[in-house]
Amino acid sequence: MIKFRNLLRAGAALAAAGIVMTGLTVNDARSQMMKDCCDDAAVSYSKDLWSAMEKAGLVGKGAKDDKPYKGQAPHGAVLETIHSEVVVGGYFFGIGGQKGKVVVKRNYGGDGVSIDAVSKDRKKFLKAVTVMFKREAGYDKDNGDWFWAKYKADGSLATNPKGMMLAGRVMKGADKGCIACHSLVKDRDYLFRKLN
Numbered sequence: 001m002i003k004f005r006n007l008l009r010a011g012a013a014l015a016a017a018g019i020v021m022t023g024l025t026v027n028d029a030r031s032q033m034m035k036d037c038c039d040d041a042a043v044s045y046s047k048d049l050w051s052a053m054e055k056a057g058l059v060g061k062g063a064k065d066d067k068p069y070k071g072q073a074p075h076g077a078v079l080e081t082i083h084s085e086v087v088v089g090g091y092f093f094g095i096g097g098q099k100g101k102v103v104v105k106r107n108y109g110g111d112g113v114s115i116d117a118v119s120k121d122r123k124k125f126l127k128a129v130t131v132m133f134k135r136e137a138g139y140d141k142d143n144g145d146w147f148w149a150k151y152k153a154d155g156s157l158a159t160n161p162k163g164m165m166l167a168g169r170v171m172k173g174a175d176k177g178c179i180a181c182h183s184l185v186k187d188r189d190y191l192f193r194k195l196n
């Protein structure tokens with residue numbers, strides 16, 4: 001006959017195993033996401049991408065102006081979106097680099113922000129630069145092969161509240177973040193705005 005105490009023990013062991021297994025699954029999911037999202041390779045790529053954008057006059061000192069317009073969450077009160085083609089990485093003059101379309105969104109905010117104020121002093125209100133770069137076919141075939149990055153105004157990478165560097169297949173598989181939200185417009189190649 002099975003003793004009640006043994007049953008309890010078996011139950012406790014099962015529960016413990018359950019906790020361990022759930023823990024494992026969560027950890028697996030997390031490390032998969034890290035791999036997809038924001039590993040060292042992605043962080044390093046984001047630096048090359050920033051340099052390429054700087055050269056093309058899309059970010060940094062001497063960046064070309066466009067037309068600021070009223071924005072919406074989560075991107076900022078006033079936005080400015082430009083797009084172009086750049087070559088990321090490579091050796092001399094970009095040979096061996098990856099040529100692709102880049103969409104750059106400058107996010108403006110802070111006290112006194114308005115379209116007018118931003119037009120007069122972009123630097124003062126620039127809070128973040130969010131970028132989508134079309135990488136080589138197969139980079140992320142589930143999500144249009146886009147490389148996602150969020151930079152601070154100075155060009156260093158922004159992090160999410162958990163300290164994750166926002167570069168790469170950002171938060172792939174999660175229900176929040178760049179890919180999740182932009183998937184709403186998957187049929188338009190993940191782009192909310194029509195590029196002119």
Ligand code: HEC
Nearest residue numbers: 103104105130131132148149150177178181190191192193
């Ligand atoms: C909760 C939804 C949401 C999240 C999360 C989000 N975006 Fe967006 N994104 C938008 C919307 C809405 C627009 C269009 C805003 C506009 O210009 O009026 C947009 C526009 C953009 C654009 C300009 C191209 C376009 O789609 O029109 C880029 C680039 C961009 N987002 C990058 C990012 C990056 C990088 C991240 C993650 C760090 C991110 N976004 C996270 C909603 C989101």
